[in-house]
Amino acid sequence: MMINKRLIGTVKESKKYIALNVAIQWCSLAANVVMMAAISVLLASMAEKNVTRTRIYTTIIIAAAAVVIRFLCAVGMSKMSYLSSKAVKKTLREKIYEKLLKLGTSYQEKVQTSEVVQVAVEGVDQLETYFGAYLPQFFYAMIAPLTLFVILCFINVPSAVVLLICVPLIPVAIAAVQTWAKKLLSKYWGRYTALGDTFLENLQGLTTLKIYQADEFKHKQMNEASEEFRKITMKVLTMQLNSITIMDLIAYGGAALGIVMSVTQFKAGHIGLAGAIFIILLSADFFIPMRQLGSFFHIAMNGMASSDKIFKLLDLPEDNNENGKECPQDGDIVCKNLAFSYDDDREILHGIDMVFKSGSFTAVVGESGCGKSTTAGIIMGHMKNYTGNVTIDGNSLSQISEASLMKHITYVGHNSYLFKGTVRQNLLMGSPDAKDDKLWEMLKEVNLADFLKGEDGLDTKLLEKASNFSGGQCQRLALARALLHDSPVYIFDEATSNIDVESENEIMERIYELAKTKTVILISHRLANVTGADNIYVLESGNVAECGTHEELLDRHGVYEKLWNAQQELESFGKETA
Numbered sequence: 001m002m003i004n005k006r007l008i009g010t011v012k013e014s015k016k017y018i019a020l021n022v023a024i025q026w027c028s029l030a031a032n033v034v035m036m037a038a039i040s041v042l043l044a045s046m047a048e049k050n051v052t053r054t055r056i057y058t059t060i061i062i063a064a065a066a067v068v069i070r071f072l073c074a075v076g077m078s079k080m081s082y083l084s085s086k087a088v089k090k091t092l093r094e095k096i097y098e099k100l101l102k103l104g105t106s107y108q109e110k111v112q113t114s115e116v117v118q119v120a121v122e123g124v125d126q127l128e129t130y131f132g133a134y135l136p137q138f139f140y141a142m143i144a145p146l147t148l149f150v151i152l153c154f155i156n157v158p159s160a161v162v163l164l165i166c167v168p169l170i171p172v173a174i175a176a177v178q179t180w181a182k183k184l185l186s187k188y189w190g191r192y193t194a195l196g197d198t199f200l201e202n203l204q205g206l207t208t209l210k211i212y213q214a215d216e217f218k219h220k221q222m223n224e225a226s227e228e229f230r231k232i233t234m235k236v237l238t239m240q241l242n243s244i245t246i247m248d249l250i251a252y253g254g255a256a257l258g259i260v261m262s263v264t265q266f267k268a269g270h271i272g273l274a275g276a277i278f279i280i281l282l283s284a285d286f287f288i289p290m291r292q293l294g295s296f297f298h299i300a301m302n303g304m305a306s307s308d309k310i311f312k313l314l315d316l317p318e319d320n321n322e323n324g325k326e327c328p329q330d331g332d333i334v335c336k337n338l339a340f341s342y343d344d345d346r347e348i349l350h351g352i353d354m355v356f357k358s359g360s361f362t363a364v365v366g367e368s369g370c371g372k373s374t375t376a377g378i379i380m381g382h383m384k385n386y387t388g389n390v391t392i393d394g395n396s397l398s399q400i401s402e403a404s405l406m407k408h409i410t411y412v413g414h415n416s417y418l419f420k421g422t423v424r425q426n427l428l429m430g431s432p433d434a435k436d437d438k439l440w441e442m443l444k445e446v447n448l449a450d451f452l453k454g455e456d457g458l459d460t461k462l463l464e465k466a467s468n469f470s471g472g473q474c475q476r477l478a479l480a481r482a483l484l485h486d487s488p489v490y491i492f493d494e495a496t497s498n499i500d501v502e503s504e505n506e507i508m509e510r511i512y513e514l515a516k517t518k519t520v521i522l523i524s525h526r527l528a529n530v531t532g533a534d535n536i537y538v539l540e541s542g543n544v545a546e547c548g549t550h551e552e553l554l555d556r557h558g559v560y561e562k563l564w565n566a567q568q569e570l571e572s573f574g575k576e577t578a
């Protein structure tokens with residue numbers, strides 16, 4: 001019942017804490033039994049009017065000792081809960097983190113970032129209570145009634161049997177509501193995450209909503225979704241309250257039955273007064289552990305649901321080729337019959353052939369959406385579900401280790417990630433040992449040095465997502481970081497799209513310079529940038545329409561020429577109007 005062996009096996013360390021927790025609870029129970037026995041004897045002797053001073057003092061000492069022991073046990077139990085929760089959080093989060101590393105750069109193909117965050121944060125938190133509270137209670141709830149049964153058997157077997165028989169009625173009642181509760185809870189979680197997603201999206205897009213005056217409409221939508229969520233929350237709470245009421249009825253009903261039994265047995269003369277009082281005092285203790293377990297029932301259900309999600313993530317196939325080959329330092333990158341689809345409905349690349357010659361400058365151009373970035377993503381190992389072949393110096397991309405591929409190829413997109421911190425910290429990612437002189441040299445090359453000198457130099461702070469830098473400044477910084485990386489191959493995917501034409505030309509000069517010593521693949525919508533390339537591939541709707549040098553392609557009077565003429569017209573129009 002709600003025991004996941006794989007989950008417990010995954011967090012092996014927690015087993016000892018759970019066992020110790022159960023043992024401490026059991027000691028607390030033993031102390032309680034001794035205290036109740038002493039009190040029963042005292043009450044009986046009082047009723048029989050043969051109480052002595054020694055008996056009173058002994059009872060007080062026993063009771064005080066039991067209280068102290070129970071207090072220490074309570075402290076010990078919470079310590080054990082804490083330690084097992086800590087072990088669970090640490091182990092599972094480490095496993096999730098290691099899994100993400102193993103999934104590598106293509107992890108987004110398999111799982112959404114928001115899902116990973118939810119599973120790693122909230123999902124693991126759910127299991128904290130599962131391990132810290134539910135599991136120890138589960139085992140204790142089995143042991144406690146059996147222990148009491150054995151003890152009470154020495155006093156009166158029929159009462160002990162009646163009490164023991166009533167205990168399993170609580171789990172039976174829990175099982176009865178379980179099927180219904182499971183459906184309700186999965187609906188509840190569905191609404192909860194959906195509401196959370198919409199809330200976050202609306203918050204992030206609040207400025208846009210204000211601009212289009214759509215906030216009122218979204219507000220109404222959010223209110224409706226919140227109302228739905230309120231209704232389902234109330235249903236869950238009602239279900240929980242009802243199940244608690246049922247458990248209480250069984251628990252107190254069972255205890256009452258035990259009391260009636262002991263009184264009857266006393267009247268019939270089968271037990272003495274002290275024995276009857278002892279049974280009366282302990283009858284509720286038969287049910288309390290199981291009743292407590294019942295109240296942890298929803299925690300266990302949430303724990304099960306989140307463990308399913310965690311294992312789904314941990315079971316994802318890994319293909320980062322940890323033990324794969326080293327990437328050859330030199331050699332052509334060849335795509336043969338390369339086809340790719342993001343989903344089953346639409347093929348994006350239709351079996352294209354391309355060769356990126358080692359040490360050469362190759363450009364990939366084409367209209368928006370023709371598949372340029374997709375091709376770059378495949379070469380970078382971000383997308384693995386392609387068909388056909390991609391090789392580097394004759395070695396299949398799928399056999400090359402991801403770590404080695406990352407050292408071999410540097411990708412600079414139009415939206416490179418910059419981290420919160422300083423300019424220096426971001427640059428050092430490209431080359432951890434680089435001295436300040438080298439960093440300034442690169443910053444000069446991308447025309448960012450002057451701006452940074454006016455700020456705090458290399459110590460200029462970047463806010464989250466570099467929100468205090470302009471789009472162009474971000475691109476320049478990302479370029480400088482890439483140049484520092486010093487890898488044999490560079491892919492620039494619209495890497496200068498946010499930069500003004502004058503600066504773009506200067507940066508393009510730097511890229512042409514780079515191409516003298518490195519293999520450069522340049523994806524650009526602006527054909528003026530690619531005129532000096534050794535080879536240009538023109539993509540059209542996922543096919544290679546043409547390839548050749550700028551002059552060769554113009555002579556062909558095909559797609560490239562059309563694109564070129566259209567852009568030239570636009571650029572000269574722009575100059576005339578300026």
Ligand SMILES: Nc1ncnc2c1ncn2[C@@H]1O[C@H](COP(=O)(O)OP(=O)(O)OP(=O)(O)O)[C@@H](O)[C@H]1O
Binds near residue numbers: 366367369374
């Ligand atoms: N993650 C994705 N999921 C589904 N479809 C996608 C995804 N990314 C891109 N696409 C689709 O694949 C096609 C090719 O996209 P790609 O980004 O490769 O084009 P592109 O030539 O680089 O375009 P642009 O010049 O506008 O950046 C597009 O039609 C796009 O809708």
